[in-house]
Amino acid sequence: MAIRSAEKHSTLLALTSSALLLPAYQAARADAPPEFVELGVRYSKYEEDNTQGSKTFGGSSQRYDVDVAQFHLLAPVADNWAVAVDMQWEDMSGASPWFVGESLDGGSKVVMSGASIEDTRTEVSVTTRYYYERGNAGLNYVRSDEDDYDSNAVALDGSFNSADGMTTYSAAISYSDDNIEPTQGSVPTNTLKADKDISSVFLGVSRIVSKNAIVRFGLSYTYRDGFLTDPYKFYDKRPGERNEWAVNTGYRQYFPWPNGALQADYRYFDDDWGVASHTLNLAWHQNLGHSIQVIPFLRYYSQGEAQFFANIADLDKRYFADDYRLSSFGAVSAGLRVRYEMGNWAITAVGERYETDKNWGVYSGEESPALVDYWRYSFGLDYIFK
Amino acid sequence: MAVSHYDHRFRAMGGLCRLRFDCDGGAVARAVVVAVEAEVQRLEKKYSRYLPDSLTSQINAAAGSAPVAIDEETAGLLGFAQTLWQESGGLFDLTAGVLRRAWDFKSGQLPAQSNIDELLPRVGWHRVVWDRESIRLPLPGMEIDFGGCVKEYASDCAAAVLARNGIERGLVDLAGDMAVVGAGSVAEPWSVGISHPRRQGAAIAHISLTEGGLASSGDYERCVMIEGKRYGHILNPLTGWPVQGLVAVSLTARQCLVAGGSATIAMLKPEVEALAWLTELGLAWFAVDSTLTCHGELTTD
Amino acid sequence: MSTVKSLTYLIVMLCLCACETVQPWERGTLAKPEMQWQTDPMEISLQAQINASKEASSGGMGAAGGGCGCN
Numbered sequence: 195m196a197i198r199s200a201e202k203h204s205t206l207l208a209l210t211s212s213a214l215l216l217p218a219y220q221a222a223r224a225d226a227p228p229e230f231v232e233l234g235v236r237y238s239k240y241e242e243d244n245t246q247g248s249k250t251f252g253g254s255s256q257r258y259d260v261d262v263a264q265f266h267l268l269a270p271v272a273d274n275w276a277v278a279v280d281m282q283w284e285d286m287s288g289a290s291p292w293f294v295g296e297s298l299d300g301g302s303k304v305v306m307s308g309a310s311i312e313d314t315r316t317e318v319s320v321t322t323r324y325y326y327e328r329g330n331a332g333l334n335y336v337r338s339d340e341d342d343y344d345s346n347a348v349a350l351d352g353s354f355n356s357a358d359g360m361t362t363y364s365a366a367i368s369y370s371d372d373n374i375e376p377t378q379g380s381v382p383t384n385t386l387k388a389d390k391d392i393s394s395v396f397l398g399v400s401r402i403v404s405k406n407a408i409v410r411f412g413l414s415y416t417y418r419d420g421f422l423t424d425p426y427k428f429y430d431k432r433p434g435e436r437n438e439w440a441v442n443t444g445y446r447q448y449f450p451w452p453n454g455a456l457q458a459d460y461r462y463f464d465d466d467w468g469v470a471s472h473t474l475n476l477a478w479h480q481n482l483g484h485s486i487q488v489i490p491f492l493r494y495y496s497q498g499e500a501q502f503f504a505n506i507a508d509l510d511k512r513y514f515a516d517d518y519r520l521s522s523f524g525a526v527s528a529g530l531r532v533r534y535e536m537g538n539w540a541i542t543a544v545g546e547r548y549e550t551d552k553n554w555g556v557y558s559g560e561e562s563p564a565l566v567d568y569w570r571y572s573f574g575l576d577y578i579f580k
Numbered sequence: 581m582a583v584s585h586y587d588h589r590f591r592a593m594g595g596l597c598r599l600r601f602d603c604d605g606g607a608v609a610r611a612v613v614v615a616v617e618a619e620v621q622r623l624e625k626k627y628s629r630y631l632p633d634s635l636t637s638q639i640n641a642a643a644g645s646a647p648v649a650i651d652e653e654t655a656g657l658l659g660f661a662q663t664l665w666q667e668s669g670g671l672f673d674l675t676a677g678v679l680r681r682a683w684d685f686k687s688g689q690l691p692a693q694s695n696i697d698e699l700l701p702r703v704g705w706h707r708v709v710w711d712r713e714s715i716r717l718p719l720p721g722m723e724i725d726f727g728g729c730v731k732e733y734a735s736d737c738a739a740a741v742l743a744r745n746g747i748e749r750g751l752v753d754l755a756g757d758m759a760v761v762g763a764g765s766v767a768e769p770w771s772v773g774i775s776h777p778r779r780q781g782a783a784i785a786h787i788s789l790t791e792g793g794l795a796s797s798g799d800y801e802r803c804v805m806i807e808g809k810r811y812g813h814i815l816n817p818l819t820g821w822p823v824q825g826l827v828a829v830s831l832t833a834r835q836c837l838v839a840g841g842s843a844t845i846a847m848l849k850p851e852v853e854a855l856a857w858l859t860e861l862g863l864a865w866f867a868v869d870s871t872l873t874c875h876g877e878l879t880t881d
Numbered sequence: 882m883s884t885v886k887s888l889t890y891l892i893v894m895l896c897l898c899a900c901e902t903v904q905p906w907e908r909g910t911l912a913k914p915e916m917q918w919q920t921d922p923m924e925i926s927l928q929a930q931i932n933a934s935k936e937a938s939s940g941g942m943g944a945a946g947g948g949c950g951c952n
Contacts, residue, residue, distance in 0.1 A: 205667045206862045209838045212663035216656035218737045219835065236923050240931065264923045280926075351943070366943050396943050400918070406910050410918065412942050442941040444918060448910050455915035462884065463938035470884075471938040479915035484583050484604075487915070497937055520937050531924065544924065548935075566935060574923065746912065 227276040227325045234266040236542075236574040242288070242566055245304060249563035251295065255306040257566065258288040264574075276323045284315040284340075291564040292381055293428035294505045294516040302505035304518075304564040307381050307426065315340035329354040329362070336370075342425075345372040347392075359402075366396040376425040383425040390420025398442075407447040414440045423515075429507035430515045438465040454480040468501035469520065470557065489531040491546075496524040498557030505560050518562035524554025529570075542574040588613050592620045593731050595755025600770075601742060602749040612745045616738045620754065623734045627657075627726040629677070636726055644720030647709070655712040657726060657733065664729075664841045665705045671848035672841070673705045675717075676817035677725035683822075685804045685813065696820035703817050732795045732840030735759035739793070739836075751789070759793040759836040774830050774866060784828075784874065785866060793836025797843035798828035798868075810870065814847050823847070826854050828868040831861075839863065918942075 213219065242257035265281040289306040297303045316339050323332040331352040338345040347370030354363045370392045376383035393416070400410035418436040444459040457477040464470045477491035500520040502513035529546030548568050552561035586609050588599045599616050603609040629636045639648045650658070664672040682695040702722045709716040717724065731754050738752040739759035750761040751770045760770055769790040773783030775798070787794070799812035811822045829846045833839035842863060846854045851869050858865045858876065866876035910916060919925055933939035 205860075206838075206842075208663050208667055209660075209841055210833075210835065212660045213835050213837045213841075215659060216733070216837075217653050218733070218740050234923055236927070238927060262927065264927065266923050280923075349943075394940065398942065402911065408911060408916065408918075410942075414940050414943070416940055438938075438940070440938070440941045444942070446916050446918070448913065448916055450910075455913070457915070457920070459942075461938070461941040463941070464884065465937075467937075469937045471936070473938065473941075479920065481915070489920075495932075495936060495938075500937065519935060525936070531921070542921070542924075570931065572924065572927065748910075748912075 227270040227274060227323070228268055229270065231270070231579040232266070232268040232576065233579070234264075234574060234576040236262070236264040236266075236572055238262040238264070238544075238570060238572040240568060240570045242568045245306065245564065249301075249303055251297070251303045251305045255289055257306075258286065258290060260287075261285040274325045276325070278319075278321040278323070280317075280319040280321075282315075282317040284317075286313045286315070287311065290426070291518065292426070293507075294563060296506050302560075302563050304562075305428075311380065313341050313377075315343075328357075334368075342377045343372065343374055345370055347371070351396075361402075362400045364396075364398045364400070366394075368392075368394045372420075374421055374425060381426055381428070384423055384427075384430060385421060385425050388421030388425075390418060390422060392419075393417045406450070407445070409446075410442075410444045412440075412442040412444075414442070416440075424517055427515070427517055429509070430517060431513055432502070432515055433467065433513055436465055436467055438463065440464075452480070454478060463497075467520075468499065468503075469497060471495065471497035472556070485535045487531075487533040489533070491529050491531065493527045493548075494524070495526075496555040496557060498522050498555075499559035503560070505562060516562070518564035518566065521562035521565075522555055522557045522559025523550045523552050523562070523565055524556070525550040526554060538578050540576040540578075542572070542576070544570075544572040544574075546570045584609070586613070590617055592617070593624055593734060593754050597755060598751075598753040599738070600751045600753075601747045601761070603747060608745065612742065612747060615741050615745065616752065619737050619741050620734050623730055623737065626654075627730045629723070629725050629727065636724065639715055639717065640723045643717035643722040647714040647716035649714050650710075650712075652712070654715075655710075657729060658710055658715065660729065660837065660841065661726075662705065664845060668845040668848060670705070670818060671816065671823075672728070672845050673703065673817040674724045674726070674728070675703050675705055675708060675722060676815060677723050677727075678702050678721065679815045679817065679820050680813075682820065683813075683815070685811070688804065688806055690806055690811075700820055703820075728844050729837060729840055731755065731757045732793065732836040735793055735795075735836040757793070757795045757836055757840055758789070760789050760791060774828075784868065787830075787832070787866070789832065792832055792834040793839050794830060794832045795836050795840035795843045796828065796830040797840070797847045799847070816848065823850065824870075825849055825851055826867045826869055827872070829854070829858070830866045831858075832864045 240260040240262065242259070244254045244256055247254035263283045267279045268276065270276050287310055289310060291304045292307045294302050294304050317336065319334060319336040321332050321334040323330055329352065334349040336347045347368060349366060349368035351364065351366035371389070372391065373389045374385065375387045376385065394414060396412060396414040398410060398412035400408060403409050416438040420434065422434065422436060423432045424430045440461055440463045442459070442461045446455060446457050448455045457479060459475040461473040474494045477489055480488045482488060499522040500515065502511060503515055503520045505516050507514040507516050525548060527546055527548035529544060531542065531544045533540055533542045550565040550567060583602045583604045586601050586603055590597050597620065599613060601612065603612065625631060626635050628634050629640065631637060635654060642648050661674045678699050679696070682691040682699055702719050707718060709718060735752050735754050735757050736759050739761050742750040742752070742761045747761055752759050756775065758772065769788040771786055772789055772794060774785045774787065774796060776782040776784040799814055803810055803812040812825065814823050814825065815821065816823050825847055829843045831839040831842050833842065842861060846858050846867065849857055855867065855875055858867060864877060866874070868874055914920055
């Protein structure tokens with residue numbers, strides 16, 4: 195057998211590729227069930243700013259306040275399974291926009307629902323997840339209940355790692371069946387009882403870029419069918435169908451010297467109601483020693499108005515809505531999350547401010563007088579049973 | 581949870597081994613120490629030619645007769661040894677061990693050429709018959725010795741054990757060959773010393789290791805002066821005589837095994853050729869020649 | 882829709898670019914909490930719900946899931 199003499203690059207390449215064939219260098223099992231039971235609780239307070247006096251009939255009005263309690267439990271079961279139970283309780287109260295009318299000076303002003311709305315929502319979600327050699331699959335059921343609305347939803351998701359462990363492919367489908375029975379009393383409603391269902395499919399891929407960075411990409415399609423109109427708004431009539439698409443990309447990179455990581459996510463959304471939007475999320479995760487993480491975060495959002503949106507609804511049109519949520523606007527939110535670990539416990543505190551402004555968006559359209567700003571605070575406790 | 585630093589020493593692979601790592605739980609740390617020692621001992625029991633029950637001893641005992649069955653791991657190591665043999669122009673040879681029978685370094689005498697000539701026909705990787713299922717040494721008296729790569733492979737295997745147990749910062753040192761698990765910030769690299777070829781316990785240089793493996797090869801322990809000439813213990817398998825090469829070589833690579841194989845090849849070549857080969861290889865390296873002059877850019881001193 | 886198509890193409894191309902293989906024992910950094918796609922699931926689920934009820938877009942990184950009473 196002839197013995198070749200080696201060229202410089204091919205020697206190192208030959209040695210490395212030969213070494214990599216050994217089992218010790220094969221990708222370790224990347225997917226494994228959680229090792230320990232985890233428990234978490236959160237309490238959050240959401241407070242909307244009062245409406246602007248100059249944009250509201252009857253002067254500035256209080257808006258929505260929500261108290262939220264969340265509970266999370268994750269537990270390994272047997273060798274290859276995990277179960278997650280998530281519960282949420284929401285207490286909502288306050289006033290919300292009823293309709294937009296034309297004021298004497300020709301501008302648009304919002305009329306708020308006078309009496310205070312009070313509602314409680316309870317949600318329970320259970321997920322069972324199975325871990326196999328190169329991935330995992332989960333089955334999820336969610337039930338949501340409030341005075342005027344209930345929803346049952348199921349979802350199936352799965353992911354699969356490539357042989358070298360560098361790429362992960364994921365997919366998910368979901369279906370939900372919702373029933374609406376608007377509360378009668380404070381405002382007349384557009385329906386007494388109706389339903390809608392939502393089907394959705396998702397495909398995603400995530401890839402290790404280097405030992406410090408990962409990137410992902412996702413595509414989703416959602417179809418809504420049924421009663422999609424807001425039952426509590428006076429001038430509101432929306433199509434009975436909605437097709438939505440979203441393209442999403444994300445990036446995470448760790449920086450060894452400052453011991454922190456950059457998280458960036460971008461989503462582009464488009465539907466057949468004429469709404470399109472850009473969402474950009476940025477966060478910097480800074481580690482201080484081994485116990486503290488400080489995470490400032492920023493979100494930029496810009497949406498374009500639905501085709502049938504108008505502040506002063508044209509009742510001759512087939513569809514119409516004056517709901518600010520279908521108008522064109524930009525929103526910026528900034529916040530800070532702090533997490534402190536002591537032993538098996540961790541405390542988390544979050545503060546966030548969200549503001550909307552027509553001029554911050556990139557899409558054209560009418561400015562709604564009912565754009566919302568809010569503060570949100572959250573406080574949480576986590577425990578891991580090690 | 582507060583992270584503690586663990587430092588565990590143990591004997592294995594014919595020398596003093598050291599395991600250092602950061603961990604936030606006493607129970608996990610104990611389990612990790614046990615797992616790492618078990619993995620190193622597993623490889624020692626499997627490949628040591630000094631243990632009569634090892635796979636190496638079984639293969640050597642069957643020389644001249646039937647093939648011996650091997651597993652995926654052994655096939656992988658044989659494949660790596662074959663690559664080293666090809667890339668070194670035949671100098672790295674797993675079958676060269678029998679030549680040491682001709683050399684008695686303690687006697688201070690050179691062997692007769694006839695002694696060497698008797699052994700040479702039993703040396704030669706090209707004579708070995710092997711595939712991914714079995715290996716056969718066709719002539720009685722032939723031997724293979726994994727000593728040239730097992731310690732480095734074991735370092736990588738031990739580092740994999742640390743990684744599998746979620747250890748983010750650790751160093752495994754098996755009598756001078758080491759591998760790190762270094763997810764920690766570059767502000768916390770491992771500072772390791774490269775042994776001085778002539779002064780026991782002293783370091784000739786220090787390097788900062790943040791990832792991969794470091795392997796060293798040196799003949800400082802077993803060379804002898806005969807008739808005014810220095811003879812090392814590294815033998816050229818083509819001639820049967822000691823190589824007039826470097827006195828010590830250290831390399832870093834993403835796998836300690838690759839660093840170790842490269843170090844051995846460098847030690848097998850004549851000095852000038854070795855330095856040229858190391859310069860062209862593409863790995864960070866450090867070498868000491870017979871005049872104790874240092875070469876290479878591995879050191880941070 | 883064509884914007885969706887162009888973005889899809891661009892991002893898929895970026896993801897498929899050649900990336901050096903990262904060894905299993907080099908993946909420690911990727912296991913850190915700050916390197917996960919979801920660092921704090923309860924926080925993400927709350928933010929997603931608030932945003933979906935105050936804006937016209939929803940979803941993105943998974944199937945849509947259950948509905949909320951926020952027509």
